[in-house]
Amino acid sequence: MKFVDEAYIDVAAGNGGNGCVSFRREKYIPFGGPNGGDGGRGGHVWAIADRNLNTLVDYRYARRHEARNGEHGRGSDQFGAAGEDVELRMPVGTIITDVDTGEVVAELLVPGQRVMLAKGGDGGFGNLHYKSSTNRAPRQSTKGWPGEQRRLKLELRVLADVGLLGMPNAGKSTFIAAVSNARPKIADYPFTTLHPNLGVVRVGPGQSFVIADVPGLIEGAAEGAGLGHQFLRHLQRTRLLLHLVDLAPFDESVDPVAQAKAIVAELKKYDEAMEAAAQAAGGDEASGLSGADDARAVGRGSKLADKPRWLVLNKLDMIPVEEREQRVKDFVKRFKWKGPVYQISALTREGCEPLVQAIHQYLESLREPEAKEPDPRFDHEPQAAPAPPDADDPRFR
Numbered sequence: 001m002k003f004v005d006e007a008y009i010d011v012a013a014g015n016g017g018n019g020c021v022s023f024r025r026e027k028y029i030p031f032g033g034p035n036g037g038d039g040g041r042g043g044h045v046w047a048i049a050d051r052n053l054n055t056l057v058d059y060r061y062a063r064r065h066e067a068r069n070g071e072h073g074r075g076s077d078q079f080g081a082a083g084e085d086v087e088l089r090m091p092v093g094t095i096i097t098d099v100d101t102g103e104v105v106a107e108l109l110v111p112g113q114r115v116m117l118a119k120g121g122d123g124g125f126g127n128l129h130y131k132s133s134t135n136r137a138p139r140q141s142t143k144g145w146p147g148e149q150r151r152l153k154l155e156l157r158v159l160a161d162v163g164l165l166g167m168p169n170a171g172k173s174t175f176i177a178a179v180s181n182a183r184p185k186i187a188d189y190p191f192t193t194l195h196p197n198l199g200v201v202r203v204g205p206g207q208s209f210v211i212a213d214v215p216g217l218i219e220g221a222a223e224g225a226g227l228g229h230q231f232l233r234h235l236q237r238t239r240l241l242l243h244l245v246d247l248a249p250f251d252e253s254v255d256p257v258a259q260a261k262a263i264v265a266e267l268k269k270y271d272e273a274m275e276a277a278a279q280a281a282g283g284d285e286a287s288g289l290s291g292a293d294d295a296r297a298v299g300r301g302s303k304l305a306d307k308p309r310w311l312v313l314n315k316l317d318m319i320p321v322e323e324r325e326q327r328v329k330d331f332v333k334r335f336k337w338k339g340p341v342y343q344i345s346a347l348t349r350e351g352c353e354p355l356v357q358a359i360h361q362y363l364e365s366l367r368e369p370e371a372k373e374p375d376p377r378f379d380h381e382p383q384a385a386p387a388p389p390d391a392d393d394p395r396f397r
Contacts, residue, residue, distance in 0.1 A: 005156040005196075005234070007059040008099065014042025014067040014083035016121035016144025019129065022075030023137070034127040034138055035077045042120030042147040043067030043083030049108035053091040054198070056154050067118070070144060073126040080123055088117070093159045093237070099151040109159070117152065121145035155233070158196055160212035161363055163235035165267075166244035167259050168215075171314040173197070175244065175346035176213045179356050196234045203360045212238060232270050232304060239366060240359065241309040247327060248318035257334045264305070271303040308362075310340045312355065317345040 017039025024032025045067050065088060071080035090096075096105040096117065106115035122145045130138035164172040177183060180199030197213040214234055235241065245260050313331065316324055324343070332341055342358070344351035 004055050004057040004060050007056045007063075007154045008151065009059050009063050009065060009088075009154060010149070010151050011045040011086075011088075011118045012064075012066045012149045013045050013118035013120040013147030014069040015146050016040070016042050016123040017070035017072040017080035018143045019124035019126035019141035020073035020075060020078075021127045021139055021141045023127075024076075031136075033136065034131050035075055036126035036128050036141060037073035037075070037077055037079040038126050038129060039073045039123030039144045040070030040080035040082040041123050042070045042144070043085045044116055044120045045086045045118040046088065047094075047096060047106065047108065047115045047117050048087050048089050049092045049094070049111055049113040050089040051092055051111040053089060054158075055091065056094070056156050059088075059090075059154055067120060067147065069147075070120070070123050072144075073123070073141075077128060079126075082123075083120060085120075090154065091156055093157050095155045095157060097153045097155065099153050105150075105152065118148040118150055121147040157237055158198060158212050158234045159210070160198060160234070160238050161209040162211045162240045162242060162359060163238035164211065164213045164242050164244060165235070165263055165309075167246065167263065169250075170244040170246045171346045172213050172244050175312075175314065175344070175352070176211050178346050178349050178352055180211060201356055201359075203356060207360060209360060209363055211242075232267075235304060235307075238307065240362060241304070241307050242312050242359075243309055244312045244314050245331070246315055247313045247331065248315045257331060260311075260335055267305040271305050274303075310342065311335075311337050312342045312344060314344055314346055316343055316350065317348050 019038050020036035022034065022036035024035045026032060045065060065086055067086045068083035070083045073080045090108055092108055092111055094108045096107070096115070097103065098105055105117065108115065124142035124144045126141050127138045130140055132138075164176065166172050176197060176199040180201045196215075199211045199213070200208050201211055202208045212234055214232065243260065243263065245256050247256055249256060249259075311332075313328055319327055328341070328343060340358075342351060342355045344355055346352065
């Protein structure tokens with residue numbers, strides 16, 4: 001299936017049905033009165049988060065989605081039926097934005113979440129609605145209201161706990177295949193990964209986290225070199241970045257330190273480009289974000305360069321055992337790295353298990369401690385035992 005993480009669609013809710021003007025005319029009933037019913041409301045357009053979808057390819061080619069109109073009212077006190085709603089299933093992690101206003105309509109972060117994209121028009125009133133003690137034969141009715149129409153932008157940002165960064169052929173796909181059940185394409189040429197891959201790492205019973213592998217970056221990605229920055233958006237919701245470095249490149253003239261610095265520089269350029277785009281759009285005010293949306297806005301627009309990042313030195317199996325320690329020390333010194341450093345071989349899985357355990361412990365430390373419910377058996381502190389009777393008390397003589 002083709003991976004598509006951006007699409008534009010037009011949605012149109014149904015129009016409301018018109019009200020009816022009608023009177024009851026039957027033999028022997030000279031004063032039947034008005035019996036024109038109201039029109040039915042138009043159908044709504046809903047977005048539903050579906051955990052079984054991972055791409056927006058369905059909306060790349062089907063761009064127009066219209067709900068049915070409500071039926072008109074009829075005589076004999078018959079109200080029009082409401083129009084059928086339209087449900088658009090989208091992957092979890094989709095951001096829906098109004099193209100005309102720049103307003104963020106919704107973020108689908110929870111499986112099964114339902115959001116109304118376009119509201120159907122209300123039905124018009126029939127003359128039965130206007131009947132009163134002073135208006136015995138009303139002849140007025142109203143037309144149905146038109147439904148909402150919107151042009152929307154759909155942007156998918158995968159939901160993952162950990163993101164992988166690195167140059168092409170740094171071993172990111174091999175690593176995610178070694179620690180999870182994901183089976184991305186692995187080959188000995190650059191740009192093997194052309195779209196993000198997700199892998200679920202199971203640490204123990206009921207303990208797991210998700211890793212996202214994105215296509216590799218190269219120097220000049222901000223100017224469009226390689227695959228550019230188009231997939232970095234999928235790392236903005238992660239809580240930890242793993243910077244994988246090929247410590248034994250095939251070309252001996254390639255400096256791993258220079259490659260690692262180029263990745264950091266590209267992250268900063270990406271953050272600057274996103275900040276400039278936000279300012280051009282007018283910031284949060286232009287996007288329609290309120291104070292209640294601040295938490296989601298921070299998670300959506302946090303800077304990649306400021307996220308916690310660990311250094312993972314890969315392909316140690318290509319380095320003789322006696323040279324590994326010196327090679328690692330030299331890299332860390334030249335890179336001027338002060339954060340955590342892990343040495344692994346994704347091919348032989350050497351060092352992968354300690355890294356996975358460390359990631360799990362770090363993610364668990366970020367989660368808020370769950371409030372434990374008090375045991376009802378210990379709601380009240382035990383009462384102290386009664387004091388023995390006093391021998392001088394006259395009641396006990």
